[in-house]
Amino acid sequence: MTGKTIAEKILSSKSDTDSRVGDVVICRIDHLIATDGSMPMTIDYFERMAGASIANAENTSVSLDHYSPPPNRITATLHEQIRAFAAKHGMNVFEVGDGIGHQVMMETGRALPGDLVIGADSHTVTYGALNCFATGVGSSDLAAAMIGGRIWLRVPETIKVDLEGATADKVHAKDIVLSLVRTLGADGAAYKSLEFAGSAIAGLDMDARALLANMSVEMGAKCGLFHADGTTEAFLKAHGSDAGQPVAADSDAEYCQTVTVDLSQLEPQIALPHQVHTVVPVSDAPDESIQMVYIGTCAGGRASDLHEALAVLRKAERIAPGVQMIYTPASRGILSQVSKDGSLAEFVAMGGIIQTAGCGSCCGTCGAIPGDGVNVISTANRNFKGRMGNPEASIYLASPMTCAASALRGRIADPREFA
Amino acid sequence: MDTLTIEGRARLFGDDINTDYIISSRRKRDSLDPHVLRQYLFESIDPQFAASVEPGDILVAGENFGCGSAMEVAATVVIGADIKAVLAKSFSRTYYRNAINNGLLPVICDTSGIAEGDRLLVTLGDAFSVRNETSGVGLTAEALSPVVRTIVMAGGLVPCFQNHGGFPDLPST
Numbered sequence: 001m002t003g004k005t006i007a008e009k010i011l012s013s014k015s016d017t018d019s020r021v022g023d024v025v026i027c028r029i030d031h032l033i034a035t036d037g038s039m040p041m042t043i044d045y046f047e048r049m050a051g052a053s054i055a056n057a058e059n060t061s062v063s064l065d066h067y068s069p070p071p072n073r074i075t076a077t078l079h080e081q082i083r084a085f086a087a088k089h090g091m092n093v094f095e096v097g098d099g100i101g102h103q104v105m106m107e108t109g110r111a112l113p114g115d116l117v118i119g120a121d122s123h124t125v126t127y128g129a130l131n132c133f134a135t136g137v138g139s140s141d142l143a144a145a146m147i148g149g150r151i152w153l154r155v156p157e158t159i160k161v162d163l164e165g166a167t168a169d170k171v172h173a174k175d176i177v178l179s180l181v182r183t184l185g186a187d188g189a190a191y192k193s194l195e196f197a198g199s200a201i202a203g204l205d206m207d208a209r210a211l212l213a214n215m216s217v218e219m220g221a222k223c224g225l226f227h228a229d230g231t232t233e234a235f236l237k238a239h240g241s242d243a244g245q246p247v248a249a250d251s252d253a254e255y256c257q258t259v260t261v262d263l264s265q266l267e268p269q270i271a272l273p274h275q276v277h278t279v280v281p282v283s284d285a286p287d288e289s290i291q292m293v294y295i296g297t298c299a300g301g302r303a304s305d306l307h308e309a310l311a312v313l314r315k316a317e318r319i320a321p322g323v324q325m326i327y328t329p330a331s332r333g334i335l336s337q338v339s340k341d342g343s344l345a346e347f348v349a350m351g352g353i354i355q356t357a358g359c360g361s362c363c364g365t366c367g368a369i370p371g372d373g374v375n376v377i378s379t380a381n382r383n384f385k386g387r388m389g390n391p392e393a394s395i396y397l398a399s400p401m402t403c404a405a406s407a408l409r410g411r412i413a414d415p416r417e418f419a
Numbered sequence: 420m421d422t423l424t425i426e427g428r429a430r431l432f433g434d435d436i437n438t439d440y441i442i443s444s445r446r447k448r449d450s451l452d453p454h455v456l457r458q459y460l461f462e463s464i465d466p467q468f469a470a471s472v473e474p475g476d477i478l479v480a481g482e483n484f485g486c487g488s489a490m491e492v493a494a495t496v497v498i499g500a501d502i503k504a505v506l507a508k509s510f511s512r513t514y515y516r517n518a519i520n521n522g523l524l525p526v527i528c529d530t531s532g533i534a535e536g537d538r539l540l541v542t543l544g545d546a547f548s549v550r551n552e553t554s555g556v557g558l559t560a561e562a563l564s565p566v567v568r569t570i571v572m573a574g575g576l577v578p579c580f581q582n583h584g585g586f587p588d589l590p591s592t
Contacts, residue, residue, distance in 0.1 A: 024564055041491050049580040075448055122489040138491035138517035140576045152566050184433045185484035191512050327515055364445035384439045386463040
């Protein structure tokens with residue numbers, strides 16, 4: 001018998017079985033999370049399933065992040081209903097302005113190494129950065145898990161992603177993951193787990209890991225897992241969290257595929273409208289004008305994203321005329337950090353706009369919406385037609401440096417021009 | 420063994436149909452009612468579709484149907500339009516689970532020979548198959564796992580909970 005992957009080990013542990021790829025197991029859940037996008041339907045299923053109480057209420061959270069703040073009366077009222085349900089059942093609420101639930105989960109020790117977290121949101125996979133098996137489900141599965149405290153999962157095959165070498169200047173973790181999405185395609189990891197490995201991992205900070213894990217789902221993955229190491233420990237300690245129970249893959253674990261990315265060969269990348277996997281090097285991108293630059297989301301709204309954008313923005317006085325440049329911090333903690341370190345003021349002085357911490361403009365649920373015919377360049381994870389609330393806009397996905405370079409030029413631009 | 424049959428007209432879509440294409444996230448700001456949302460079904464990629472749906476239509480797609488967001492309205496809006504089954508070469512895992520939980524039958528099969536408007540008969544019994552009554556071609560669908568079959572035969576996760584009084588245990592294989 002060969003050894004096990006991280007996914008096989010965590011699901012074995014949570015189901016008290018010796019499970020392998022292909023087994024369907026019923027697992028205990030360490031933490032559950034819903035968002036204001038998924039919670040209204042979760043409440044509806046919970047009631048129709050005759051749910052009386054939440055099995056593990058203190059470890060069940062809801063994040064008011066998609067409508068942060070609510071743009072209309074209907075969503076504001078949904079928030080009131082969610083707060084009332086949460087209070088009645090003793091569950092935890094991340095309030096409007098606390099940020100994107102996925103970032104808050106990581107910052108508050110609710111997703112720890114070795115844990116199993118189920119979230120009614122596809123980007124729940126983000127906590128794989130912390131060696132946590134985290135996966136997205138719909139509202140009905142979440143309601144059932146809230147009532148019973150368990151979920152059925154099929155133990156996934158694992159693709160090993162070997163990251164080797166060092167990135168060149170102005171090449172970002174976003175460029176690594178866009179290149180990987182191009183290689184594997186939108187369903188290249190469907191039903192599977194990604195396990196990130198290789199000598200370059202040690203050099204990736206937690207923001208980079210969270211971005212890679214986050215975008216695993218853009219390849220269809222069930223989860224995107226990292227090993228725990230000194231960076232993991234330091235992140236958890238800095239946020240006052242437990243160290244968890246790290247799980248490592250066995251050296252003879254079996255992988256269905258291995259993909260190697262040589263980071264030293266990578267140039268800045270860009271995903272063209274309207275698919276995440278239509279990726280080309282920025283140097284081959286069409287010479288399109290840009291009217292909106294967006295730095296935000298659970299993929300690219302962290303403090304380091306703003307810092308890296310500013311490093312390029314500083315090469316000029318101000319952004320190009322006619323460009324709307326927006327930053328939406330991923331959490332209140334991040335907002336506080338970029339306020340204190342002066343980067344927020346610098347961004348505003350350059351012509352930038354700040355939105356409330358949360359999901360912002362990512363999927364058109366609140367915040368600025370692009371106009372007809374507008375080209376957006378964004379640090380987000382999705383660029384589907386209509387994604388930001390207008391099917392007549394086109395969305396390009398790139399690193400914060402590439403977004404900043406494009407803000408300065410008013411056209412898609414290579415950040416290496418601003419060395 | 421219980422048998423489930425669904426018959427209807429094929430409505431064709433391509434690969435990588437994401438949930439935002441099925442129903443735009445921004446529409447959730449105004450309503451979550453499938454009977455309201457059905458008027459916006461596929462509006463970003465096929466604005467004429469919603470008005471042309473007939474009860475019993477069957478969606479037929481390529482690879483990776485329902486990719487992107489896990490939002491469950493992408494499954495309930497399809498049921499709200501009186502569509503009972505989706506055939507695809509593959510599904511995103513969240514869409515697959517959401518479909519099953521709501522009584523929308525996801526059928527994994529080779530859809531490449533199906534044309535717009537073909538009459539299809541889906542049968543889930545001892546075998547899981549699709550017969551294209553227009554072309555006369557028969558297709559074998561990928562078998563359902565025991566837990567999935569239990570939920571499908573109950574008509575979704577809510578009736579399954581009502582029948583079992585809680586989370587359904589795994590049926591033995």
